[in-house]
Amino acid sequence: KPITLIESGVILVYLAKKTGNGMYPSDPGEQLEVDQWSLHGQATFGPGVTPIGHLEHRVPGDNAGAKAFFRGRAERLYETLNLRLEGRSCIALDRYTVADVAHFTWVNRHTDQKIDLDRYPNVKRWYETIRARPAVQRGVALVAA
Template identity: 40%
Template structure:
C-alpha cells in the first residue's frame, strides 16, 4: 500500500498550489498543519525540511531512489510531483520549458507582486497611498500579461492544463483584495472559470478552509510580528 505524502500546509495561495496538485494527481497525502499566524513555521522540526520557514513543504516516503525525500518551495513541489507521476508537465523539451517559463513567471512575478498588492491594501498597519498605487498598478500589469497570453492559448502554458495553471490560479483567487476585476480581463476570466470548475481544484481549495482567517490591518501586534516580522 502506498504511504501518504506528508503535506506541511496552511490555506494560502502557496499552500493551495500543493493541495491542488495532490488532488489533481490523486496521490494520498496527510495534512500536517503549519499555522503561520501562530508561528508553527519557526518550529525546529519544520525548519529541518523548510529552512526558509515557509510552507508548503512535503515529505514523500517514496522518493526517487526509494528513500524518503523532503521538498520545500511550492514551485519545486509542483515540478517534483509532476515528474514523479508523469503528468501536467510535457515530456518533450520544448513543451516542458514553455511550462517552466510560466511557472517561473508565477514564482518571480505573480506571487511576489500580487502578494505586495494584497499586503499594502489589506494588512499594512497604516495606509500608504504610494505603495497601494504602486502594487495595484503592478498587479494590473501582470493580469494584462496573463490575459494577452490566454488570448492565444487555452491554458497558461499550452492548450492543455499543466502545473503552470496550478501555480498561477491560487494567486488570482483573492483578486478583489488586489484591486482587480476579472471582467477587465476577458481571456483571463474565461480561463479562471474553467480552472475554478475543476473538481480537484475545488477539493484543494477546501483543505483546511475553515481555518483560513481574513486578516486586516487591525490584526493584533503579536500576529503581525509572527506573519511579517523578523523572526528567525
C-alpha cells in the same frame, strides 16, 4: 531513499512527474514552455500581486503612494497574463499543467487584491474554467477550512 523538497514549484513538478498525470510534459520543448510560465507564476506574478493584497487588508494607515505603485504593478501583471491567454485555454500548453497551478493560487486571491477580472476577460475565462475543476475545488475548500 527519502527526499526533502522545498519551494512549491519544485514540489509541483516532482508530484506531476511522479504521478505521470500529464501536468508536466515529457517533451523537452514543452518542458521549457511549462518551466518558463511556472517560474513566471512563482517568481514574477505571485510576488508582484501579493503586496497590493497586503496593503489593502493588512497594513494600517494611509498608504496611498504605495497602493498606487503596487496596484499599477499588479494590473500590468494581470494584463500580461491576459495577453498570454488570448486564444488559449491554458497558460503554457493547450492543456492544464503546473504552470496553471502556479498562477491560479494568486489569481484566486483577486478579490483581496481588489482586481476586477472583468477588466481581463481572458484571465477571467481561464480562472473560471480552472476553478470549476473538481480537484481545484477540493483544494480551494481545504485552504478555506
